[in-house]
Amino acid sequence: MIELKQVTRRFGNVVAVDAIDLTIETGEVCVLVGSSGCGKSTTLRMINRLLPHSAGDILVDGKSITTMNPQQLRLNMGYVIQGTGLFPHWTVARNIAMVPRLLKWPQARIDERVRELMTLLDLDPATHADKYPQQLSGGQAQRVGVARALAADPNILLMDEPFGALDAITRDNLQLEMLRIQQQVRKTTVFVTHDIDEALKLATRIAVMDRGRIVQHDTPENILRRPASEFVENLVGRQDRGLKLMSLRPVRELMTPHASPKRSDPGADALKEDDSVRLALSVMLWQDLKQLAVFNARGEETGVITRERIMQDGL
Amino acid sequence: MAKIDGTAAPRPTPNRVVPVLAAVALVLVWLLDLGTIQPNRIVPGTGHGLVSAVGWPGAGLVSLVLIASLAVSILPLAWRYWALLVLAGLSLALLPLLLEVFAARHLPPDSPYARSSVGAGFWCLLFLLSLMLIEILGRLKAGRGVQLLVMVVIGGSWLVLLRGAGLESLSLVREFNAQPDKFAQALRAHLALAFGAVAVSAGLAVMLALKMMRSPAWQRPILGAVSFMQTIPSLAVFGLLIAPLSALSSAFPVLQELGVRGIGWAPALLALIAYSLLPMVRNTFVALTEVPESLADAGRGMGMSERQLFFQLKVPLALPVIIEGVRITTIQAIGLTAVAALIGAGGFGGFIFQGLGQSAMDLVLLGALPTIALALVADALFTLLAASLRPVPATA
Numbered sequence: 165m166i167e168l169k170q171v172t173r174r175f176g177n178v179v180a181v182d183a184i185d186l187t188i189e190t191g192e193v194c195v196l197v198g199s200s201g202c203g204k205s206t207t208l209r210m211i212n213r214l215l216p217h218s219a220g221d222i223l224v225d226g227k228s229i230t231t232m233n234p235q236q237l238r239l240n241m242g243y244v245i246q247g248t249g250l251f252p253h254w255t256v257a258r259n260i261a262m263v264p265r266l267l268k269w270p271q272a273r274i275d276e277r278v279r280e281l282m283t284l285l286d287l288d289p290a291t292h293a294d295k296y297p298q299q300l301s302g303g304q305a306q307r308v309g310v311a312r313a314l315a316a317d318p319n320i321l322l323m324d325e326p327f328g329a330l331d332a333i334t335r336d337n338l339q340l341e342m343l344r345i346q347q348q349v350r351k352t353t354v355f356v357t358h359d360i361d362e363a364l365k366l367a368t369r370i371a372v373m374d375r376g377r378i379v380q381h382d383t384p385e386n387i388l389r390r391p392a393s394e395f396v397e398n399l400v401g402r403q404d405r406g407l408k409l410m411s412l413r414p415v416r417e418l419m420t421p422h423a424s425p426k427r428s429d430p431g432a433d434a435l436k437e438d439d440s441v442r443l444a445l446s447v448m449l450w451q452d453l454k455q456l457a458v459f460n461a462r463g464e465e466t467g468v469i470t471r472e473r474i475m476q477d478g479l
Numbered sequence: 480m481a482k483i484d485g486t487a488a489p490r491p492t493p494n495r496v497v498p499v500l501a502a503v504a505l506v507l508v509w510l511l512d513l514g515t516i517q518p519n520r521i522v523p524g525t526g527h528g529l530v531s532a533v534g535w536p537g538a539g540l541v542s543l544v545l546i547a548s549l550a551v552s553i554l555p556l557a558w559r560y561w562a563l564l565v566l567a568g569l570s571l572a573l574l575p576l577l578l579e580v581f582a583a584r585h586l587p588p589d590s591p592y593a594r595s596s597v598g599a600g601f602w603c604l605l606f607l608l609s610l611m612l613i614e615i616l617g618r619l620k621a622g623r624g625v626q627l628l629v630m631v632v633i634g635g636s637w638l639v640l641l642r643g644a645g646l647e648s649l650s651l652v653r654e655f656n657a658q659p660d661k662f663a664q665a666l667r668a669h670l671a672l673a674f675g676a677v678a679v680s681a682g683l684a685v686m687l688a689l690k691m692m693r694s695p696a697w698q699r700p701i702l703g704a705v706s707f708m709q710t711i712p713s714l715a716v717f718g719l720l721i722a723p724l725s726a727l728s729s730a731f732p733v734l735q736e737l738g739v740r741g742i743g744w745a746p747a748l749l750a751l752i753a754y755s756l757l758p759m760v761r762n763t764f765v766a767l768t769e770v771p772e773s774l775a776d777a778g779r780g781m782g783m784s785e786r787q788l789f790f791q792l793k794v795p796l797a798l799p800v801i802i803e804g805v806r807i808t809t810i811q812a813i814g815l816t817a818v819a820a821l822i823g824a825g826g827f828g829g830f831i832f833q834g835l836g837q838s839a840m841d842l843v844l845l846g847a848l849p850t851i852a853l854a855l856v857a858d859a860l861f862t863l864l865a866a867s868l869r870p871v872p873a874t875a
């Protein structure tokens with residue numbers, strides 16, 4: 165658990181972060197979202213003491229971070245930044261091994277861990293372990309960045325616009341990957357972005373920041389349904405809030421389940437239980453259908469979703 | 480299904496550089512004197528053109544080699560650069576044989592003071608053949624192994640031929656044989672001064688660069704001071720140091736015992752260090768500060784200490800640029816050490832100034848050629864070192 169209590173950071177006369185209170189529960193993904201220059205990175209960098217805070221207190225698992233050795237603190241916090249920050253003179257494997265080596269793990273354990281992480285992030289160890297960062301695509305490099313952050317199995321993950329420099333498709337893939345990995349490892353994560361859609365997709369709770377203050381801290385659904393101010397309302401987009409809410413909701417919640425799963429051939433584009441209601445509606449509109457079959461991960465048909473139901477209960 | 484096959488080798492385009500070099504060499508070697516014969520050390524010699532020097536068979540062979548190089552280089556053959564490498568490499572390796580034939584044909588048998596010396600035609604041939612070799616090695620994209628092999632074969636062949644009996648009459652060899660101990664001594668002094676200065680200034684430069692990184696307020700004064708030292712003409716520095724060092728050594732007898740005097744190695748070393756500082760400090764500082772802050776930030780954020788960041792990130796990334804500074808400095812110091820002979824520092828400069836004083840051009844060459852050779856060898860070694868230490872592979 166991370167607690168920020170009345171934390172302030174000034175740069176000269178500029179107040180970058182203004183007396184914020186924020187609690188991040190163990191295992192949740194807290195997304196800091198807001199326009200450029202509102203103090204997101206500053207907040208993040210105070211948590212791992214890359215920046216000292218000017219006032220207030222920051223506690224990790226109940227202990228004030230100022231009482232801890234900064235290196236010790238950071239070794240237990242994965243850190244991912246936009247430009248990846250991979251060392252260009254180190255191979256992929258050596259980069260991932262950075263923290264385990266700082267912690268003086270035995271080499272055999274490091275090698276095994278590197279292989280394990282590369283597999284987790286969908287990088288083939290045989291082809292990529294010995295490459296240098298500049299031989300990778302942007303998406304691959306950022307996967308390595310995430311693997312490096314996870315290497316020593318830290319309790320906390322700090323991510324500063326990690327997917328900000330990637331193209332839309334790669335970013336989408338990595339966001340899905342993030343969700344999948346978070347299912348497995350459940351790290352307490354602070355994730356910074358200026359992209360509200362990314363925030364809605366990844367967050368357990370979102371903290372909306374504006375000029376150094378937190379203007380709303382709530383679940384994605386509540387942020388959409390009950391924006392605390394006009395600023396938040398504009399940020400989430402007044403007009404397409406309906407569709408955004410639908411994209412938070414999995415099809416599972418609105419489908420009519422079959423009594424028992426049916427065997428049938430799902431095809432590549434079949435709708436899955438975890439897909440969003442928004443996707444279901446989009447498919448129905450495009451193919452001019454009144455209802456769609458829904459499949460589970462094993463490819464069995466488990467129910468149907470109707471256009472009528474979406475119109476009634478979609479939001 | 481038919482596939483478009485892209486494997487057909489593109490027709491090799493004719494080379495433009497080698498034929499020009501070969502043609503120029505052919506013209507010059509026929510126009511200029513290949514060598515001269517002097518009855519003794521001081522009297523001006525009589526020049527001999529190509530035919531007169533090595534006879535029709537020799538002249539024919541030289542011309543044949545050059546014409547063959549010209550022809551092969553414009554033929555669209557896949558293996559032509561290997562052929563040219565063999566041709567140019569062998570010609571360079573065996574070039575001293577021309578002088579041997581020349582001496583055997585023209586040196587009067589019973590005059591011990593008569594000597595042969597190298598003419599403009601020979602120098603041109605040597606120079607142009609070397610250029611051809613460089614071009615050929617570049618075209619072959621030859622690896623370091625091949626380059627080194629070629630250098631060793633040519634250098635070795637020259638050493639053997641120059642030490643052999645056939646070239647004893649060559650004035651350069653005569654000058655060397657007259658004082659072999661002095662040559663070895665000059666080599667030692669030259670190396671000690673140049674590399675001593677580079678080593679000391681490298682140490683100083685690292686300390687100054689670190690100081691500038693820690694306290695930016697020192698950047699301007701330090702860079703200003705080392706740039707200023709660079710602007711003083713070298714002779715003036717050597718001169719300027721004479722007075723204070725004489726004063727110091729007469730005041731402290733300990734220094735005198737160490738050999739620190741107004742003239743000699745001490746002022747030379749100080750001046751060389753002063754000159755070496757600018758390229759070294761600048762390259763070291765720039766290299767270390769140009770390591771992107773985002774990388775240091777990532778490393779720091781992952782839990783590296785400043786010390787670990789310095790040795791695991793900054794130094795490896797900066798090393799090639801720092802070594803580049805050392806390379807420039809070393810070449811410069813080798814050249815300047817020759818000038819330092821003026822204040823009695825020793826080294827190859829001694830032969831140069833002595834030769835100038837006695838109008839014995841071959842004595843000048845005995846000093847100048849090894850200085851050039853040293854600079855070239857140092858250049859090659861440091862280039863190799865920088866390439867092998869380059870932390871990031873060049874290919875993306």
Ligand SMILES: Nc1ncnc2c1ncn2[C@@H]1O[C@H](COP(=O)(O)OP(=O)(O)O)[C@@H](O)[C@H]1O
Nearest residue numbers: 175178179180199200201202203204205206207
């Ligand atoms: N090192 C610094 N020195 C001075 N001002 C800074 C520094 N870092 C950030 N700031 C200022 O603090 C404010 C917040 O910056 P930052 O946290 O980087 O914003 P964000 O990450 O939300 O884009 C900005 O106004 C920025 O100019």
Ligand SMILES: [Mg+2]
Nearest residue numbers: 201204205206
């Ligand atoms: Mg930022």
